[in-house]
Amino acid sequence: MDLExxxxxxxxxxxxxxxALIAAGRVSVDGAVCIEPDTVFAVDGLMFExxxxxxxxxxxxxxxxxxxxxxxxxxxxxxxxxxxxxxxxPLATRGVQCVGRLDEDTTGLLLLSDDGKFIHAYTSPKRKVxxxxxxxxxxxxxxxxLTALSDGVLLHGESKPIAxxxxxxxxxRLLELTINEGKYHQVKRMIAAAGNRCEALHRERIGSLALPxxxxxxxxRWLDAxxxxxxxxx
Ligand code: URA
Numbered sequence: 001m002d003l004e005x006x007x008x009x010x011x012x013x014x015x016x017x018x019x020a021l022i023a024a025g026r027v028s029v030d031g032a033v034c035i036e037p038d039t040v041f042a043v044d045g046l047m048f049e050x051x052x053x054x055x056x057x058x059x060x061x062x063x064x065x066x067x068x069x070x071x072x073x074x075x076x077x078x079x080x081x082x083x084x085x086x087x088x089x090p091l092a093t094r095g096v097q098c099v100g101r102l103d104e105d106t107t108g109l110l111l112l113s114d115d116g117k118f119i120h121a122y123t124s125p126k127r128k129v130x131x132x133x134x135x136x137x138x139x140x141x142x143x144x145x146l147t148a149l150s151d152g153v154l155l156h157g158e159s160k161p162i163a164x165x166x167x168x169x170x171x172x173r174l175l176e177l178t179i180n181e182g183k184y185h186q187v188k189r190m191i192a193a194a195g196n197r198c199e200a201l202h203r204e205r206i207g208s209l210a211l212p213x214x215x216x217x218x219x220x221r222w223l224d225a226x227x228x229x230x231x232x233x234x
Pocket of ligand 1: 101104106185187189
């Protein structure tokens with residue numbers, strides 16, 4: 001692939017902007033500055049640098065973000081900052097989107113990608129991908145609430161009760177809840193329907209992929225092969 005197309009596909013702007021970056025000597029490949037946009041490189045395993053920052057060529061972008069509170073999962077946020085402000089600009093430019101949304105005040109594991117099939121697979125209700133949340137509740141959790149959550153609660157606007165795939169009291173006011181759907185405010189609404197109130201919510205896991213303890217709030221990283229395997233990808 002020619003260098004201009006490499007930069008273009010990886011999110012470094014319009015073709016004209018990519019050509020300008022290259023012509024200005026701001027791009028190097030394998031340690032050598034390349035000022036010729038038409039130079040062809042094999043993209044498999046290709047590393048390049050733009051303004052000294054290293055990039056790995058990726059046909060698609062798959063990443064995880066430890067979402068902090070106070071950020072909206074939208075490119076066009078209404079009241080808070082956007083989670084996209086936590087990512088390098090080329091990721092937004094190449095069309096990375098949130099794989100499902102977390103509320104502004106919810107923290108934890110958020111996946112992002114520019115692969116439409118991947119986004120669809122992990123947001124489609126048909127696939128029933130389990131998502132595990134830790135909720136801090138206002139009132140102590142009792143057995144009746146746990147039973148209601150595991151048997152199913154009727155949410156406003158739904159025709160059938162929705163049951164948690166798994167539910168566990170981790171502490172007096174700490175609830176671990178796994179759901180297979182991704183309905184609007186689902187966990188908060190389920191906890192309210194069970195007779196309690198969600199005061200804080202954190203997503204800990206999607207499928208078998210857990211938020212790594214080493215990823216601080218606001219940090220992101222690429223998904224590696226083991227992460228994709230944990231999600232059931234090959
Ligand atoms: N359920 C909620 O209520 N909020 C979230 O952010 C995610 C799941």
